[in-house]
Amino acid sequence: MSKPTRTFDHIPVVDISGLYSDKLADRQQVAKQIADAATNVGFLYITGHRIPQSLIDALLVRTKEFFARPHREKMRYYIGNSSNHSGYVPEGEEQFYGGKIDHKEAYDINNDLGHLSQQGPMIGPTQWPDMAGFKEDVSAYYQAALNLGQLLFRGFALALDLPEDTFDDKVKNPPSQLRLIHYPYNPDAQDREGIGAHTDYECFTLLLPTTDGLEVLNDNGEWIDAPVIPESFVVNIGDMMEILSNGRFIATSHRVRKVKEERYSFPLFCSCDYDTIIEPLVDPAPGIKPGTYQPMCCGDHLLAQTMHTFHYLKERVAKGELQFPDSSADASSFGKLREVL
Numbered sequence: 299m300s301k302p303t304r305t306f307d308h309i310p311v312v313d314i315s316g317l318y319s320d321k322l323a324d325r326q327q328v329a330k331q332i333a334d335a336a337t338n339v340g341f342l343y344i345t346g347h348r349i350p351q352s353l354i355d356a357l358l359v360r361t362k363e364f365f366a367r368p369h370r371e372k373m374r375y376y377i378g379n380s381s382n383h384s385g386y387v388p389e390g391e392e393q394f395y396g397g398k399i400d401h402k403e404a405y406d407i408n409n410d411l412g413h414l415s416q417q418g419p420m421i422g423p424t425q426w427p428d429m430a431g432f433k434e435d436v437s438a439y440y441q442a443a444l445n446l447g448q449l450l451f452r453g454f455a456l457a458l459d460l461p462e463d464t465f466d467d468k469v470k471n472p473p474s475q476l477r478l479i480h481y482p483y484n485p486d487a488q489d490r491e492g493i494g495a496h497t498d499y500e501c502f503t504l505l506l507p508t509t510d511g512l513e514v515l516n517d518n519g520e521w522i523d524a525p526v527i528p529e530s531f532v533v534n535i536g537d538m539m540e541i542l543s544n545g546r547f548i549a550t551s552h553r554v555r556k557v558k559e560e561r562y563s564f565p566l567f568c569s570c571d572y573d574t575i576i577e578p579l580v581d582p583a584p585g586i587k588p589g590t591y592q593p594m595c596c597g598d599h600l601l602a603q604t605m606h607t608f609h610y611l612k613e614r615v616a617k618g619e620l621q622f623p624d625s626s627a628d629a630s631s632f633g634k635l636r637e638v639l
């Protein structure tokens with residue numbers, strides 16, 4: 299059987315209330331819709347989640363307060379000060395393949411694993427800014443979103459016809475990062491995208507954007523709009539879920555177009571625990587040759603990817619302070635920055 303062509307023209311909406319049900323049939327009914335969306339599009343909106351709006355409102359207030367601070371003050375929390383990839387990411391810090399720089403600034407929040415003995419370049423405590431209420435409100439959202447992510451992992455397991463608890467012991471302390479992103483309004487910025495075309499590295503992303511601008515690429519090379527739907531989240535499949543699902547669920551390229559208004563967005567990149575081996579859990583999807591997806595270490599993959607794009611990490615490598623993880627393949631085999639037509 300050949301690989302299906304994904305010609306979607308909209309992003310499906312899935313009401314996930316059934317995932318909270320005690321009845322397996324209710325959970326399976328949602329899982330079936332997740333499977334369809336993940337197979338045919340790689341993106342879906344979810345409604346019926348139980349994250350209170352008050353947590354989202356507080357997250358947005360704190361984020362706006364932070365980014366409104368002068369550059370010098372924000373740089374006190376520069377990500378390059380941290381030993382575990384947490385803190386402020388100024389515009390230009392991240393450089394993607396082809397040398398592109400996005401028109402955005404960000405703040406990277408870690409799963410605050412300071413209490414664990416395992417620490418490393420992607421794992422450990424968050425570098426918190428010294429701002430009243432920031433840590434409390436951002437952590438409260440982080441925890442609620444992470445819990446929703448755990449529920450979705452169970453949904454994805456069912457969607458793959460696997461036991462529902464397949465991922466439970468693989469997502470105990472994942473190095474899942476929450477990004478607070480600010481795309482400033484700049485009428486002169488004619489030459490850059492808000493964020494260039496890419497796939498996400500992790501299993502899936504739970505994304506909360508404040509305004510339109512997100513676009514998703516179908517197999518005809520058309521950019522399909524993913525406008526904001528109130529009270530929903532966007533969920534998109536990342537590279538690792540594509541591997542786990544042996545090509546059944548697709549990590550779809552997406553981008554954010556130049557914004558006419560100020561835009562904020564909050565992706566939580568849902569990963570497995572650092573040492574998890576990411577490898578196919580099911581038979582190859584139609585059109586996928588056996589052996590297409592090779593096993594890799596989850597945390598090392600994230601680290602290697604990040605080392606290729608962040609300026610401060612490249613400097614550490616150049617100075618001999620940091621080495622690429624042994625198990626990581628070379629950069630070009632990572633991600634699937636599909637050519638944009």
Ligand SMILES: O=C(O)CCC(=O)C(=O)O
Binds near residue numbers: 479493505552554563
């Ligand atoms: O801002 C958005 O809507 C998407 C952000 C995104 O794709 C990413 O950070 O990986």
Ligand SMILES: [Fe+2]
Binds near residue numbers: 498552
């Ligand atoms: Fe993304």
